[in-house]
Amino acid sequence: MDSAAQRPVSAIILGYGIRGRAYAAYAKTHPEDFTVAGLADPVADFPADAGCPTWKNWETALDSGTKADAVIISLPDRLHRAACVKALERGYHVLLEKPIGCTWDECQAIRDAQVKSGRLVLTGYVLRYAPFYKKLRDVISSGVIGELTSVHHLAAISYGKSAHAYCRGNWSVEAKGTGMLVNKCTHDFDLIEWWTKGRKCTKVSSFGSLFHWRPENKPAGAADRCCDCPQAVRDNCAFDAYKLYYERTDLRYHFADESDEAILKMIETSPYGRCVYACGNDSVDHQTVLMEYEGGLTIILEMESYSQQRTRITHFYGTRGEVIADEKKIQIMPFLGDSTTITPAQHGHHGGGDREIMTEFVKLVRGGSPARYTKLLDAALESHRIAFLAEESRKTGRTMSGL
Numbered sequence: 001m002d003s004a005a006q007r008p009v010s011a012i013i014l015g016y017g018i019r020g021r022a023y024a025a026y027a028k029t030h031p032e033d034f035t036v037a038g039l040a041d042p043v044a045d046f047p048a049d050a051g052c053p054t055w056k057n058w059e060t061a062l063d064s065g066t067k068a069d070a071v072i073i074s075l076p077d078r079l080h081r082a083a084c085v086k087a088l089e090r091g092y093h094v095l096l097e098k099p100i101g102c103t104w105d106e107c108q109a110i111r112d113a114q115v116k117s118g119r120l121v122l123t124g125y126v127l128r129y130a131p132f133y134k135k136l137r138d139v140i141s142s143g144v145i146g147e148l149t150s151v152h153h154l155a156a157i158s159y160g161k162s163a164h165a166y167c168r169g170n171w172s173v174e175a176k177g178t179g180m181l182v183n184k185c186t187h188d189f190d191l192i193e194w195w196t197k198g199r200k201c202t203k204v205s206s207f208g209s210l211f212h213w214r215p216e217n218k219p220a221g222a223a224d225r226c227c228d229c230p231q232a233v234r235d236n237c238a239f240d241a242y243k244l245y246y247e248r249t250d251l252r253y254h255f256a257d258e259s260d261e262a263i264l265k266m267i268e269t270s271p272y273g274r275c276v277y278a279c280g281n282d283s284v285d286h287q288t289v290l291m292e293y294e295g296g297l298t299i300i301l302e303m304e305s306y307s308q309q310r311t312r313i314t315h316f317y318g319t320r321g322e323v324i325a326d327e328k329k330i331q332i333m334p335f336l337g338d339s340t341t342i343t344p345a346q347h348g349h350h351g352g353g354d355r356e357i358m359t360e361f362v363k364l365v366r367g368g369s370p371a372r373y374t375k376l377l378d379a380a381l382e383s384h385r386i387a388f389l390a391e392e393s394r395k396t397g398r399t400m401s402g403l
């Protein structure tokens with residue numbers, strides 16, 4: 001492959017769902033930096049003006065010999081390992097959506113393939129690239145609150161988003177890929193890895209369960225689909241699909257066609273119209289993870305489905321002060337001197353992280369060394385190491401220190 005230093009970086013996108021479409025959009029806004037070399041998806045409607053080859057399957061796309069610098073893997077979690085290993089063997093750089101793999105062994109297989117190929121595997125941890133979180137990291141690493149002693153981090157998913165993804169949707173059944181903690185909170189573990197750079201997490205304990213979206217909590221008279229449910233039962237149900245997708249519009253971006261007609265049809269026919277108490281789901285709906293780091297730093301991560309807001313709130317305690325961040329503002333409260341509040345400008349999905357990760361990806365493809373690429377992957381793997389340890393702790397009741 002010739003150098004991409006002076007021309008747009010080209011990538012084949014495997015999986016043209018929500019994430020695939022988001023990455024493809026970068027080619028429209030930054031044509032000088034990025035171009036789409038092919039699209040693969042069995043069911044997606046590809047744009048009429050795609051201007052590139054299309055395939056029904058990721059494997060056919062990688063076997064086609066199509067010339068490109070990179071592959072973007074925005075496939076369901078369970079396909080990440082096979083697609084990533086093959087893409088690296090074919091010599092492509094990779095932008096791999098999170099989670100890296102569904103198990104620690106799958107993650108290790110990807111790391112082995114990355115080391116062998118010397119190519120980039122950038123993981124879709126968009127929050128690291130979002131201006132808000134970059135600013136927060138600058139504040140924490142500036143020393144203004146001294147040495148960190150503990151961090152309390154809340155990942156509030158919101159009842160609507162959580163019902164969508166972890167009860168009715170792709171991540172509702174653990175055996176089909178990953179459960180809620182590995183899928184959602186590797187974002188949070190990745191931020192934690194970044195905030196605690198250089199310190200090793202030595203002990204992990206976790207507690208959590210599927211508390212509410214269970215068949216025994218189904219209201220009397222409720223049907224298995226919202227479209228068949230009596231109005232009086234639906235009126236009293238916050239998770240009613242009509243309320244989440246028809247009356248509200250903020251979750252509609254999950255569907256390729258956001259029109260009222262398409263949403264009504266979707267509620268009648270798709271898994272997203274099922275009663276939340278009849279989804280056969282087993283993914284947890286709330287979980288707490290306790291972590292101890294070398295040097296004594298302790299961190300609590302709390303993941304919660306039943307929140308009104310979809311946000312992250314982090315409280316940092318240091319030897320010289322406190323910082324509270326809530327994805328809108330950063331309050332800095334040193335023990336000596338004045339408190340200040342910063343409100344970093346943000347625009348775009350994931351606070352601008354979707355755009356900024358693509359900028360970083362293009363930069364890394366254009367110039368990076370195999371050693372740097374491995375270092376980046378190892379940092380992303382640390383979030384998985386902690387998440388898998390937490391899952392083992394939750395399931396066995398033990399405090400974990402291995403992997």
Ligand SMILES: NC(=O)c1ccc[n+]([C@@H]2O[C@H](COP(=O)([O-])OP(=O)(O)OC[C@H]3O[C@@H](n4cnc5c(N)ncnc54)[C@H](O)[C@@H]3O)[C@@H](O)[C@H]2O)c1
Pocket residue numbers: 014015016017018019020040041042043044056057058059073074075076077097098099124125126170183
């Ligand atoms: N970084 C983030 O913030 C973020 C957010 C959401 C999802 N994700 C991750 O992105 C990945 C995709 O999630 P999504 O929300 O876009 O899901 P999605 O279901 O919208 O998209 C996945 C697409 O893959 C396609 N697909 C399935 N089998 C295929 C095959 N054999 N060959 C080609 N395409 C195939 C599906 O048809 C679908 O269109 C997941 O791993 C998810 O965990 C990351």
